[in-house]
Amino acid sequence: MTKKAFTVSRRDFLLAAAATALAPPLALRASRRKLGPNDKLNHACIGVGGMGWGDLNQFGKHPKVNIVALCDVDSVRLKKASEAFPNARTYTDWRELLEKEGDKIDSVNVTVPDHNHFVIAVNAIRAGKHVYCQKPMCHDVAEVRALTETAVKAGVITQLGTQIASTKGDRTAVRWIKEGAIGKIKHAYLCSNRPGAVENYRLVGPRPAEGQEAPSTLNWDLWLGTAPARPFSPDIYHPTKWRAWQDFGTGWSGDIGCHIFDAVWKGLGLKPPKSVIAEVQKSWEESPARRADTWPQGNHITWTFPGNKMTESKTLPLEWFDGEFYPPEEIRALYSVADYPAESAMLIGTKGALLIPHGGFPVLLPKTSFENYKVPELPDRNHYHHFVDACLGGEKTESHFAQSGPMTEAILLGTVAIRVPGKLLEWDSAKMKFPNNPDAERYLSRIYRDGWRIAGR
Numbered sequence: 001m002t003k004k005a006f007t008v009s010r011r012d013f014l015l016a017a018a019a020t021a022l023a024p025p026l027a028l029r030a031s032r033r034k035l036g037p038n039d040k041l042n043h044a045c046i047g048v049g050g051m052g053w054g055d056l057n058q059f060g061k062h063p064k065v066n067i068v069a070l071c072d073v074d075s076v077r078l079k080k081a082s083e084a085f086p087n088a089r090t091y092t093d094w095r096e097l098l099e100k101e102g103d104k105i106d107s108v109n110v111t112v113p114d115h116n117h118f119v120i121a122v123n124a125i126r127a128g129k130h131v132y133c134q135k136p137m138c139h140d141v142a143e144v145r146a147l148t149e150t151a152v153k154a155g156v157i158t159q160l161g162t163q164i165a166s167t168k169g170d171r172t173a174v175r176w177i178k179e180g181a182i183g184k185i186k187h188a189y190l191c192s193n194r195p196g197a198v199e200n201y202r203l204v205g206p207r208p209a210e211g212q213e214a215p216s217t218l219n220w221d222l223w224l225g226t227a228p229a230r231p232f233s234p235d236i237y238h239p240t241k242w243r244a245w246q247d248f249g250t251g252w253s254g255d256i257g258c259h260i261f262d263a264v265w266k267g268l269g270l271k272p273p274k275s276v277i278a279e280v281q282k283s284w285e286e287s288p289a290r291r292a293d294t295w296p297q298g299n300h301i302t303w304t305f306p307g308n309k310m311t312e313s314k315t316l317p318l319e320w321f322d323g324e325f326y327p328p329e330e331i332r333a334l335y336s337v338a339d340y341p342a343e344s345a346m347l348i349g350t351k352g353a354l355l356i357p358h359g360g361f362p363v364l365l366p367k368t369s370f371e372n373y374k375v376p377e378l379p380d381r382n383h384y385h386h387f388v389d390a391c392l393g394g395e396k397t398e399s400h401f402a403q404s405g406p407m408t409e410a411i412l413l414g415t416v417a418i419r420v421p422g423k424l425l426e427w428d429s430a431k432m433k434f435p436n437n438p439d440a441e442r443y444l445s446r447i448y449r450d451g452w453r454i455a456g457r
Ligand SMILES: NC(=O)c1ccc[n+]([C@@H]2O[C@H](COP(=O)([O-])OP(=O)(O)OC[C@H]3O[C@@H](n4cnc5c(N)ncnc54)[C@H](O)[C@@H]3O)[C@@H](O)[C@H]2O)c1
Pocket: 046, 047, 048, 049, 050, 051, 052, 071, 072, 073, 074, 077, 092, 094, 111, 112, 113, 114, 116, 134, 135, 136, 161, 162, 163, 222, 223, 224, 225, 238, 239, 240, 241, 255
């Protein structure tokens, strides 16, 4: 594998103006088969443990999918997947997979930790592959912008891994918002106060001063990929716990935000925010060591979106709460303070309110006013299979990147605000700048590790 093979073009570089070091493309020959409903999709899974195990099995269940290749940097996880799909060829290095399988696969799913989403997805797209990428689409705002533009230009089928967006619940919520069930929207309150999440996934840090040798079953260098070279340490990174660290994850709002935002974003047809500001856990804010490494265990983020025909005013405030921060009691009381869904979106309109529990069915409030409100009859839909069907010429996917990219950007702007708590950041989306706080622009992108970036950057 040559280093040259990883350099990024000047144009892509400029596309994500703030990007310091976007992923270098592999020297791949782009090949894309034209597929129809009678074809079979040859699919490769990159990341087959954790959520990747679920993704693999979802794709594997579609009658028109051949799982032809599997990739994971952890040989134990790769072996388990290989035993379930013994005909699939196996890889440790996704670059080798794309090189060797280039003319044999039609699509990939990218289900690895967030810091490597971009580099894998953008190279797969350049190789002509359709991409299902887990949420959040990327680690950084600049990466999302570049990936979205690359995907749209390439004309490949894409889908963000927001599987709940395809459920009848979320689709009903979108329908109700659009048809004005609760009138014009005044305010939105989103939350993820999942029990156990703080203890299990949101480590206090800082990371240990000294690392250990990684187990022989894990290729730690490939796991790190674009991230800074951190010594391996058991239990705090791989698997799952990487989310706690700024190097690899995107904080709790970055992790769960795409799920909770989705119906609100689509229903209201939101555009890039005008500004964002965050209030965070005090103990994190006051600890330089924690601020340098981890994400806070609690966040309250407020975006101001431009209003539109769906909103009561010229701007729409949208607030996010997680960890120790909860939506105001009077808002929870509109449903029930005791039974308020831990992960949900509540929209306040001029004619009522709409509660959208994550993974549940939306509720129009007050219930007595909406007893006879029509529930639309919607067909069942599987998010993964919808992607497969789209690759085979079917209808557009629910969360294609042109749709979900701008939403992910907005969510990741929240993760920038977290790192400069209490500072209002005005956002110029076209220029990808914070005119009132240029200093915060350094959080829009990352410097990739040597070997993963353009020479000289
Ligand atoms: N849509 C959802 O509801 C949902 C739920 C959980 C996780 N996710 C997303 O899925 C992604 C993975 O999260 P997870 O919880 O499964 O993490 P995890 O750490 O449990 O699993 C990640 C898997 O990817 C493998 N891996 C890591 N780096 C790799 C690389 N460079 N190449 C190949 N394989 C690599 C790991 O060995 C592991 O098997 C994240 O982006 C996360 O946000 C989505």
